[in-house]
Amino acid sequence: MSRSAEANESAETTTRRRSRFGDWSSTATHHTPAEDAQAILTGVLLAALGLSILAHLEFLTGGVAGLALIVSYVFGINVGLAFFLINIPFYVLAIGRMGRAFTIKTFIAIALLSLVSYWLPMVFSIAYIDPLAGAVIGGLLIGFALLALFRHRASLGGAGILAIYLQDRFGFRAGLVQLAFDMAILVIALFVVDLSAVIFSLVGALVLNGFLAINHRPDRYIAT
Structure with a gap:
């Protein structure tokens, strides 16, 4: 067998293995499933901790979660139902534009966040935290x-789905897209909750999205 034939056979074997078990080879532009799992678990734990701080202070959160909370206040429907219904267009966007891998990992992250948020109060509690410190720490x-x-x-x-899509498609920074979305929600919240809670929530949103705008740029990090 010639070297070229052997190379082709080896490539075909590698492709079959990747399609069956997933690609476990890490490169500068590619994450392995194990690396993805570690990142998702770490991200979920950090998000649950940040949300628990904000919830303890009764501040609003940004994104669809904050919008779902406002909808539940205004219309008296279940927060979980509101969150699911509002997310439907974003899930459609994820499936149609972001690819199967992105959609699956996002679904896993959302499910894990629900479980961790339920479990965390059993092992972690907050006695006191200054409102400003809580907004900054929670946002970070x-x-x-x-x-x-x-x-x-x-x-x-x-x-988050919309932010990544607009960054990939048009080059808009994900953090700035998130910030615009969160600012719109906080403006709506002025008509629903206490003004001081909105102000501190605004601080948390600025910290969160400012951090993303500085650190998440497609020209600095291109791995998938």
């Missing part, structure tokens, strides 16, 4: 969480 933790997920082609649904 969620920012780190989203950065980890974005760099491994995943998100926590909602605006």
